Amino acid sequence: MISAIVQNQVFQHLLFWTLAGFIIFRITAYNAELTLTDFYYTLLFLIPASWVVYWNIALIERLLPKHQYWKLLLTILLVLVTGVGWYYLIMNYLVDSIFPGYYFISYYQPGTILVFLSGFWLLSTLLNLSKGWFREQEQKQQIQLLEKQKTQAELDALKAQLDPHFLFNNLNSLYSLALEKDPKTPEAILKLSENLRYVLYEGGAPEVELKQDLQHLLNYFQLQKWRFGEEMQLDLDIQVGENSCQIAPLLLLTLVENSFKHVGRNRSGQYAIKGKIRLQEEKLSFSLQNTINQPVEVVKPHTNSGIGLVNLQKRLEILYPERYYFNTLSTSDEFIAKLELRLKL
Amino acid sequence: MKKILFVALLFLVMQSCITSLYPLYTENTLVTKKELVATWKDKEGMYWKFYQTDKSKKYHLRCRANNYYAEYEVGMVKIEGNYFLDIVMQEQPISDEEAARIKKEEEAQKNGKKGAENSDVGFLAYNIPGHSFYKLGFKGEKIYVYPFNEDYLKELFEQRKIRIKHENTDSSTTVLTASTKELQEFFQKYGNDAKLFDSNEPKILSKVVKK
Numbered sequence: 001m002i003s004a005i006v007q008n009q010v011f012q013h014l015l016f017w018t019l020a021g022f023i024i025f026r027i028t029a030y031n032a033e034l035t036l037t038d039f040y041y042t043l044l045f046l047i048p049a050s051w052v053v054y055w056n057i058a059l060i061e062r063l064l065p066k067h068q069y070w071k072l073l074l075t076i077l078l079v080l081v082t083g084v085g086w087y088y089l090i091m092n093y094l095v096d097s098i099f100p101g102y103y104f105i106s107y108y109q110p111g112t113i114l115v116f117l118s119g120f121w122l123l124s125t126l127l128n129l130s131k132g133w134f135r136e137q138e139q140k141q142q143i144q145l146l147e148k149q150k151t152q153a154e155l156d157a158l159k160a161q162l163d164p165h166f167l168f169n170n171l172n173s174l175y176s177l178a179l180e181k182d183p184k185t186p187e188a189i190l191k192l193s194e195n196l197r198y199v200l201y202e203g204g205a206p207e208v209e210l211k212q213d214l215q216h217l218l219n220y221f222q223l224q225k226w227r228f229g230e231e232m233q234l235d236l237d238i239q240v241g242e243n244s245c246q247i248a249p250l251l252l253l254t255l256v257e258n259s260f261k262h263v264g265r266n267r268s269g270q271y272a273i274k275g276k277i278r279l280q281e282e283k284l285s286f287s288l289q290n291t292i293n294q295p296v297e298v299v300k301p302h303t304n305s306g307i308g309l310v311n312l313q314k315r316l317e318i319l320y321p322e323r324y325y326f327n328t329l330s331t332s333d334e335f336i337a338k339l340e341l342r343l344k345l
Numbered sequence: 346m347k348k349i350l351f352v353a354l355l356f357l358v359m360q361s362c363i364t365s366l367y368p369l370y371t372e373n374t375l376v377t378k379k380e381l382v383a384t385w386k387d388k389e390g391m392y393w394k395f396y397q398t399d400k401s402k403k404y405h406l407r408c409r410a411n412n413y414y415a416e417y418e419v420g421m422v423k424i425e426g427n428y429f430l431d432i433v434m435q436e437q438p439i440s441d442e443e444a445a446r447i448k449k450e451e452e453a454q455k456n457g458k459k460g461a462e463n464s465d466v467g468f469l470a471y472n473i474p475g476h477s478f479y480k481l482g483f484k485g486e487k488i489y490v491y492p493f494n495e496d497y498l499k500e501l502f503e504q505r506k507i508r509i510k511h512e513n514t515d516s517s518t519t520v521l522t523a524s525t526k527e528l529q530e531f532f533q534k535y536g537n538d539a540k541l542f543d544s545n546e547p548k549i550l551s552k553v554v555k556k
Contacts, residue, residue, distance in 0.1 A: 035505040092534065103507040105530045 016127070020120070021046055028107070040099055045116075048086040052117045053124040055079040060128050076121065083117045084110050146318045153250065153315060173227045188226055191219040199250070207246040210284070210343065214238055214277065217252055221275075224260060232263070233272035240279035245343040247284070248319050252277075254312045255288050255337050261308075264293035266333040282343050289336040309337075316341075362495050364475025365521040369431040369528050370420040375402035378421065378428070378483070385488060385550035393550055395419065406432065412442070421481070424529060427536040428481040430490070475520060478532075480542045488550040491542040498541070 005011050025034070025042045056076060063072040090098075091106035108116070170192055177185040198216045202208050221236045228234070256275070265271045273290045309328065316324045316339075325340040377397075381404065385393040392409045404419040416436040422429050482489035501507040502519060509531060510523040521528070535541055 030508055030510050035508075037505050037508040041508055101506060103501060103509070103531075103535060105509070105527065105534055107508075107527060107530075109526075 017046060017050070020049065020123075024049075024116075030107075037102060037104070040102065041104060044090050044095060044098070044104070045087070047090055048083040048113075048117060049120045051086055052079055052083045052120050056121050056124045057128055060125065080114060080117050080121060084113045087113050087117075142318075149311065149314055149318065150248075153254070153311060170223055170227060173223075177226070184226070188223065191223055195219045195223070203249050205249060207344075208249045210240060210245040210247045210279070213247050213249055213252060214240065216250075217256060220253065220256060231271060233270070233274075235273075236275040236277070238277045240277065240284075243279060243281070245279065245282065245284070247341070247343055248315070251312070251315065251319075252286055252339075254308050255286065255339065258308050258337070259288055259290040259335070262292060262335060263290040266291040266293060268333070270333075279343075284341045284343050286339045286341075287336065289334050291333060292330070292335050294332075362517055363493055363498055363519045363521065364477050365523070365528060366475065367521075367523065367525045367528065368420060368433075368476050369429055369478055369525065369532065370422045371525055372402075374422050374529070375420050376423045376428075377402050377404075380483060381421070381488070384553040386553050387548050387550050392553065405435075422529070422532075424532045425536050427532070428483070429532055429536070430479040430481055432477045432479065433475070478528075480536065482547070486552040486554075488552075490548040490550060491544060492548070494541055494543040 021042050024045050025038060028041060028045065029038045056079065059072055059075050059079070063069075063075070087108075088106055088110075091104060095102070095104045106113075170188075174185060174188050174192070176182075177188055195216055198212070198219075202212065202216075218236065218238070221234060224232075225234045256273075259273050259275075263271065263273055270291050273288070275286070275288045278285045313326060316326055320341055323342040325338070327338050329336045329338075381395045382397060383395060385395070387393065390410065392407075394407045394409070395404045396407070397404055402420075404421065406417040406419045408415050408417065415434060418433045418435050420431040422431070478493060480491040482491070498507070499519070502511065502513075509521060509527065511519050511521045513519050523531070
């Protein structure tokens with residue numbers, strides 16, 4: 001609650017002007033006794049000060065990122081000079097209309113007003129830059145978190161690939177193929193090798209070619225097909241055309257792994273995983289459904305089945321903010337996951 | 346005694362209850378107007394003699410009522426087309442007899458003799474040294490002297506509606522402590538304010554033409 005108030009921009013500005021007003025009130029008070037006229041004078045003084053502060057903020061945000069330092073310096077000088085002009089316009093002409101019956105003069109020489117306004121300029125510049133610095137630190141922390149999660153995801157993927165059962169099953173399948181002198185044996189060894197190489201060398205890249213990632217997915221499917229044989233119906237339909245797109249590696253694999261982990265015989269005795277991948281311009285759609293023998297929760301964060309999907313959701317938030325759609329649906333027979341991404345062409 | 350009281354009140358008119366610690370002029374902003382150098386008479390019968398003794402732009406003013414007189418130093422400035430007088434009392438009001446007696450006493454002291462101690466000078470020593478300001482208007486053979494509207498100014502000070510450095514020395518006397526620059530700025534902005542300078546009751550001085 002307090003943190004939300006402190007981070008509220010309106011509160012920050014109110015606090016700044018209250019403190020600035022108090023300081024101006026104390027500095028410019030004419031007599032030992034503080035009066036309402038001193039308060040009115042402070043309010044009038046804050047008009048040119050706010051002119052300088054808000055122009056300064058706008059100029060810093062517009063010109064500093066473009067490295068237009070000379071333009072920034074010249075426009076700030078112009079703002080300061082017009083700020084002095086505002087002060088005299090208010091004190092010599094407008095004040096009698098704002099506070100009729102009161103007697104005010106400008107009291108300070110232009111040089112002194114320029115010094116006061118420069119103080120406001122300096123203070124607002126420092127506050128703005130320090131705010132930018134904190135924002136940058138926050139972004140860095142966010143990136144660090146993202147890196148950490150990515151590394152974790154890569155590790156998870158690697159673990160999954162190097163899972164003793166996975167290797168054991170695949171090696172058993174390879175052994176059977178080899179015993180039968182099946183001509184697919186070398187291809188199976190090659191696919192397993194390709195997948196391990198992909199996870200080790202490409203899994204660390206921020207983005208890879210979509211086709212590369214899909215090839216890895218196909219290899220994974222093929223290896224599982226050889227492993228389960230006729231027992232399970234496996235189907236992965238990919239139509240992505242010739243467009244060259246980039247995608248975060250191993251993102252789609254998380255969903256596939258989840259399906260293989262939880263696939264079960266449904267009430268009709270079917271045992272199947274079906275996937276469909278489409279690419280229309282930069283929009284990638286991936287739907288995956290697997291049979292289950294009992295309904296599972298959509299997301300169970302505290303169970304092994306849920307962690308993968310929760311992590312996937314987090315990675316999507318960070319990697320594709322406002323550029324993704326992810327939803328899961330569980331029926332009595334099936335678990336369906338749908339993912340849509342807007343990729344970079 | 347009644348006569349002395351009358352004269353004292355007459356000179357009191359010259360002394361404002363709102364005076365300034367700093368003058369309204371600097372050496373560079375002093376102006377002169379040769380029409381001012383003359384003897385003038387107001388309706389109360391007091392004579393105002395403006396004269397210059399050296400090359401300075403300042404004037405001397407001797408005010409005389411009956412056989413009493415007082416000396417003032419006067420600086421004149423022109424701000425936004427208006428003339429303003431800054432008047433400071435130099436010598437307390439004194440009678441010709443008293444002046445002669447003092448002069449005699451001083452000569453006696455010079456010759457090693459002790460003079461008389463009784464004097465009516467102390468009675469008239471009501472003056473608080475300070476600069477008093479007047480707005481001036483020249484119309485032919487007449488000068489219109491507009492004093493500060495003290496009642497209005499006091500009201501402004503009491504209601505805290507005027508923002509200028511000042512100190513209240515007692516319940517009836519206010520000393521402006523604003524700098525010359527600030528005073529000039531104030532007169533520049535509010536020199537034509539009819540409420541600040543009592544435009545209804547100016548002191549009209551008529552030029553005394555020697556026959």
